[in-house]
Amino acid sequence: QKEVEQDPGPLSVPEGAIVSLNCTYSNSAFQYFMWYRQYSRKGPELLMYTYSSGNKEDGRFTAQVDKSSKYISLFIRDSQPSDSATYLCAMMKGNEKLTFGTGTRLTIIP
Amino acid sequence: ETGVTQTPRHLVMGMTNKKSLKCEQHLGHNAMYWYKQSAKKPLELMFVYNFKEQTENNSVPSRFSPECPNSSHLFLHLHTLQPEDSALYLCASTSNPLRDGNTEAFFGQGTRLTVV
Numbered sequence: 001q002k003e004v005e006q007d008p009g010p011l012s013v014p015e016g017a018i019v020s021l022n023c024t025y026s027n028s029a030f031q032y033f034m035w036y037r038q039y040s041r042k043g044p045e046l047l048m049y050t051y052s053s054g055n056k057e058d059g060r061f062t063a064q065v066d067k068s069s070k071y072i073s074l075f076i077r078d079s080q081p082s083d084s085a086t087y088l089c090a091m092m093k094g095n096e097k098l099t100f101g102t103g104t105r106l107t108i109i110p
Numbered sequence: 111e112t113g114v115t116q117t118p119r120h121l122v123m124g125m126t127n128k129k130s131l132k133c134e135q136h137l138g139h140n141a142m143y144w145y146k147q148s149a150k151k152p153l154e155l156m157f158v159y160n161f162k163e164q165t166e167n168n169s170v171p172s173r174f175s176p177e178c179p180n181s182s183h184l185f186l187h188l189h190t191l192q193p194e195d196s197a198l199y200l201c202a203s204t205s206n207p208l209r210d211g212n213t214e215a216f217f218g219q220g221t222r223l224t225v226v
Contacts, residue, residue: 002152004152006152008150032213034213041219042219042220043112043114043116043200043202043217043218043219043220044153044200044215044217045112045216045217046213046214046215049213049214088152088153092208092213094209097155097166097208098153098155098208098213098215099152100152100153101152102150102151102152103152
């Protein structure tokens with residue numbers, strides 16, 4: 001079983017829709033949860049970071065962590081074509097290694 | 111730009127060639143990383159350097175050889191690669207070794223490697 005599972009998509013939604021991206025994980029030792037965004041022909045860039053369980057909001061983006069279910073989500077409200085990218089979840093136990101999901105390729109259709 | 115520059119952006123090499131990938135960071139960071147990104151697979155950590163010292167080799171075949179001459183530069187030397195090594199190779203840096211609370215890794219744009 002992979003440590004982090006993420007549906008690779010692709011996922012296409014119309015502009016203005018709410019997007020929900022998810023990852024599940026198996027290792028209960030993960031404490032830090034991140035979402036990276038990767039545009040085509042670019043490297044990943046950090047979008048959101050959450051420690052332990054709870055919600056975090058930043059503009060149109062909300063990250064949720066449910067440690068009891070080992071499930072994390074990223075919500076994008078009022079989605080824009082500029083949000084089209086691959087979204088990677090990443091997790092860390094507090095040591096030097098980030099464990100990534102496969103990434104979900106998202107397209108927002110104008 | 112993120113402050114992490116990788117060259118070349120694209121590389122095509124034969125299985126008998128020797129080539130090198132270069133990464134340079136202008137952020138004053140002390141830790142640098144090589145990742146491999148293949149289609150529909152998670153990013154795979156290959157090597158970690160902290161303060162120029164290699165602290166992790168994630169069971170990477172010896173045909174990949176890293177070099178970190180200083181905290182700003184990282185190289186990945188390639189020789190006798192296989193077609194399955196074709197992937198996007200990403201370099202990243204962090205201000206200090208990833209540890210509690212220090213979670214932002216800055217990535218370069220990657221080198222798209224094709225082995226023929």
